[in-house]
Amino acid sequence: MRIWCVTKSYRRFFQDYKMRKINFTKMVASGNDFVVIESSPRSPVPGPRFLAKEICDRKFGIGADGLLVLEKSKVADIKMRIFNADGSEAQMCGNGARCVALYTSHKVTRSGGHKLNIETKAGIIGAEINQDKIKIKLTDPKHIKLGIPIKINNRILMGNFINTGVPHTVVFVEGLKEIDVFNLGRQIRHHQRFKPAGTNVNFIEILTDNSFKIRTYERGVEDETLACGTGSVASAIIAAGVLGYRGGGAQNISAHTQSGEILEVYFNSNHNIISDVWLAGKAKMVYKGEIYV
Numbered sequence: 168m169r170i171w172c173v174t175k176s177y178r179r180f181f182q183d184y185k186m187r188k189i190n191f192t193k194m195v196a197s198g199n200d201f202v203v204i205e206s207s208p209r210s211p212v213p214g215p216r217f218l219a220k221e222i223c224d225r226k227f228g229i230g231a232d233g234l235l236v237l238e239k240s241k242v243a244d245i246k247m248r249i250f251n252a253d254g255s256e257a258q259m260c261g262n263g264a265r266c267v268a269l270y271t272s273h274k275v276t277r278s279g280g281h282k283l284n285i286e287t288k289a290g291i292i293g294a295e296i297n298q299d300k301i302k303i304k305l306t307d308p309k310h311i312k313l314g315i316p317i318k319i320n321n322r323i324l325m326g327n328f329i330n331t332g333v334p335h336t337v338v339f340v341e342g343l344k345e346i347d348v349f350n351l352g353r354q355i356r357h358h359q360r361f362k363p364a365g366t367n368v369n370f371i372e373i374l375t376d377n378s379f380k381i382r383t384y385e386r387g388v389e390d391e392t393l394a395c396g397t398g399s400v401a402s403a404i405i406a407a408g409v410l411g412y413r414g415g416g417a418q419n420i421s422a423h424t425q426s427g428e429i430l431e432v433y434f435n436s437n438h439n440i441i442s443d444v445w446l447a448g449k450a451k452m453v454y455k456g457e458i459y460v
Contacts, residue, residue: 186459187213188459189458190204190457191204191222191456191457192204192454193454194450194453196262196265196266196301196394196396196450197393197424197428197450198394198425198426199232199263199395199396200453201232201233201262201266202222202231202235203235203266203267204237206236206238207238215234216254216255218460219233219251220253221460223251224252229458232252232385232388233251233263234249234250235247235248235260237267240286242286243285243291244284244285245286246285247263247264247286247287247292248288252387252389255386257288258287258288259305259306260396261331261332261399262394262395262448262450263396264303265303265396265448266450267285268294270452272296285303289305299451301447302446303396303446304444305331305400307442307444308330309329309330310330311408313405315327317336317355317360320354324338328361328366331444333367333386334364335366335368335402336368337369337371340371340372342372343372346370348370348384349390349391351368352370352384356386356389365386366386367384367397369381369383369384371402373410374423377420378423379402379406379420379423380422381399381402381425392425396446399422399432400432400446402422403420403432404432406420407436417435419432419433431446431448432445
């Protein structure tokens, strides 16, 4: 028979080890779901990378595509840090920013209408809140490169790269419903052409001269998601460049996501210079709760 003896050092360990209660808000924007947590110098979020993996687990945690940690900002109304479900930190998340805009507006005013700025690692994001309709102004895109040959399973696919705060590759397809987004997206996401950072992957099927259907494999989530804000923006800009949607000038393009919601993308195109980029769609608070870590 084995007898366990608890020494003084082990007793001290168990006495010092305390579960910490963290308040959170579950939010959704176009099918992208997030856990929002406030952090402060007095009550910092413990180990956000590890916490994101624990919280986002859909079997043993709350379940989400990502964790949004809110901090005070010296240059904006709020600072947003984005942690993917795998624990990696992202520079930007369009649908996450729309959730944060709605969340912050409820903290500032109860009127449902508000304008504010959000600090992200990709830059300052402007936001306009009109009840549940949230419109955000993204930083101007960069590193646009069209017609990139990508060899997958002895087949050459043509990809188009753009950074809309985070890296995206856009692939035009027919029969979007039948595309194996998980396997094909994963191979492109890790393709040597996009190392070391990797890329998000968007498959789009053109509907009209200013609309398309989209399915996205998200880096960090490592799976297909119901919607991707920066991916919808990336796809709209690439489509405009490749297909010449309505020529130059002001653009208004609709992205039909897997969630069923239609995201609206607005931007100006002038001699291949893209500016004044906006993303609009709905967001909502689902519930509030406490988690013990």
